[in-house]
Amino acid sequence: MALVGAGATLAAQSRINELNDAGWKALAEGNSRRAAALFEEALGLRPDEPVLLAGAGAAAHAEGKDREGIARLRRALELNPRLTGASVILGRILFDGGDAEAAIKTYEAALKHAPGDRVLTDTLVNWRRETEVHRGFEERRYDRFRVMYEGRADESLAGAATSILNTAFYRIGEKLGGYPSEPIVTVLYTEQQFRDITRAPDWAGGRYDGRIRIPAAGAGRDPALFEEVLVHELTHAVIAGIARRGVPTWLNEGLAQYFDGSDPQAARARMKRLGAYVPLARLESGFNRFSAAEAQVAYDESLLAVGVMADRAGFGWSRLLARLGAGERFADIISSFGFSYEDLEAPFMK
Ligand SMILES: [Zn+2]
Numbered sequence: 001m002a003l004v005g006a007g008a009t010l011a012a013q014s015r016i017n018e019l020n021d022a023g024w025k026a027l028a029e030g031n032s033r034r035a036a037a038l039f040e041e042a043l044g045l046r047p048d049e050p051v052l053l054a055g056a057g058a059a060a061h062a063e064g065k066d067r068e069g070i071a072r073l074r075r076a077l078e079l080n081p082r083l084t085g086a087s088v089i090l091g092r093i094l095f096d097g098g099d100a101e102a103a104i105k106t107y108e109a110a111l112k113h114a115p116g117d118r119v120l121t122d123t124l125v126n127w128r129r130e131t132e133v134h135r136g137f138e139e140r141r142y143d144r145f146r147v148m149y150e151g152r153a154d155e156s157l158a159g160a161a162t163s164i165l166n167t168a169f170y171r172i173g174e175k176l177g178g179y180p181s182e183p184i185v186t187v188l189y190t191e192q193q194f195r196d197i198t199r200a201p202d203w204a205g206g207r208y209d210g211r212i213r214i215p216a217a218g219a220g221r222d223p224a225l226f227e228e229v230l231v232h233e234l235t236h237a238v239i240a241g242i243a244r245r246g247v248p249t250w251l252n253e254g255l256a257q258y259f260d261g262s263d264p265q266a267a268r269a270r271m272k273r274l275g276a277y278v279p280l281a282r283l284e285s286g287f288n289r290f291s292a293a294e295a296q297v298a299y300d301e302s303l304l305a306v307g308v309m310a311d312r313a314g315f316g317w318s319r320l321l322a323r324l325g326a327g328e329r330f331a332d333i334i335s336s337f338g339f340s341y342e343d344l345e346a347p348f349m350k
Contacts, residue, residue, distance in 0.1 A: 001051045001085045016042050016049070023055045030245055031327040032062030050076040054086035061093050062244055064325070066182045069093055082113040088120070096210035098146045098185040100131050144169065145184050149216070151191035157220055161186060161230060168231045172238050172259050175310070177318030180241020184234070188216040205229040208236035232260035242318065243325025250283035251330065253299055254306030264307050264347075267300035271348040280305055280341055281331060304347040309339065 001024060019042035026035035036059035042052045057072030073090040076083055087110030095103035107124050111117060145165045147158045165186065173179040192215035205225075206214040212233040219226040235256040239247055271277065278297060287298045309315050316337060323333055334340070342349075 001054060001083070012045055016045050016052070019045075020052060020055065023052075023059070027055070027058055027062065029327065030062075032059050032244075033326045035059040036063060048079060050080035050083050050086065053079070054083055054089065057086065058089050061089065064180060064182070064241055064244055066093055066097060077109075081109065084110055084114045084117060084120070088123075091123070095127060096185075098183055098211070100127060103127060104131065145186065147186045147188065149188040149190045151189060151217075154188070154190045154216070154220075157188060157190065157216060160220075160223070160226070161188060164227050164230050165234055168234050168259065169238065172231075172235055175259075175317065176238065176242060176255075176321065177316075178238070178242040178321070180238060182241060184212065184237045184241075185210075186212040186214070186230075186233075188214055188219075190216050192217055206233040208233045208240070210240075212237055228260045228262075232256045235259045239321065243321040246324040246327055246329075247321065248280075248284035248324075248330050249286050250280055250298065250302040250305060251324075253287070254302035254304075255310075257299065257303040258306050258310055262299075262303055264303055267303050268347060270296065271300050271304070277301060277345065277348050280345055284330070301345075301348055305344040308344050308347060309337075312338075 023038035039056040053076035057069045061069035076086045091103045091106040206229045
């Protein structure tokens with residue numbers, strides 16, 4: 001977003017411009033902590049500048065501080081309702097946080113000032129469709145979790161889901177050293193057939209994309225598997241709450257399996273039979289390109305590598321995730337945690 005300056009000395013103005021540009025650049029590069037500091041400094045010079053408030057809000061969001069992000073973005077829009085960029089970010093945060101109604105209102109208000117804006121109109125179409133589908137949604141509201149279901153109401157399944165989420169949340173949070181405060185939204189699709197996680201992206205059991213989504217018809221017949229799938233996706237949600245980005249896929253999937261109770265012995269046996277492996281450094285950016293067989297290898301390696309770190313008592317999970325979230329690369333920092341790639345790959349390299 002660009003600043004339109006008024007009423008400042010030329011020197012102060014150019015310093016603010018500089019900080020603003022650097023702030024948005026840092027955000028685009030995923031360096032949210034630096035972005036937050038830059039916008040903070042600029043706001044010290046001009047506290048009521050909407051663009052700076054929007055930047056600070058976006059940075060807070062990227063740092064996982066959604067409440068602060070929402071407050072900053074709302075203030076920015078109060079001061080300048082024409083700031084479409086701020087509306088876009090605010091709506092997205094609200095929607096991902098489970099408040100579709102407020103998200104839709106935000107975009108509708110923004111459209112009055114930017115008629116025909118493509119991002120706003122396209123997103124609104126999707127959100128309205130999704131809300132339409134969810135109109136029959138029953139919903140259970142708890143402080144930390146919102147469990148909704150699409151399709152036939154299934155109170156007992158929603159209740160089971162909530163209690164599984166509650167128990168697992170504290171177990172995961174304790175190990176990772178972080179308890180994200182934003183609500184975690186889970187959507188149970190009660191008319192889509194519940195399936196196993198086959199470890200292949202196309203037909204995975206559940207999904208996390210800001211919300212946990214689980215096909216749940218028939219899940220009651222296999223409560224153990226339902227719990228496994230739910231805990232797996234919950235782990236992704238907790239990790240996203242601690243480090244919004246920058247977590248290598250193998251680390252994310254390895255942790256999700258570590259907590260969902262996947263069996264490392266079975267993974268080790270499969271890797272041994274295979275007699276080949278993929279370097280971890282090649283498993284950083286998504287498993288979607290893999291076939292089912294390749295995906296199995298990727299998931300097995302992920303679980304075994306995470307096991308090496310998880311087995312060390314007091315491993316600094318929260319520090320590791322925070323540094324990744326702040327934009328540092330795994331390869332650059334892992335040695336400072338006392339591990340090399342060889343250590344992590346050891347369980348499947350032999
Ligand atoms: Zn996963």
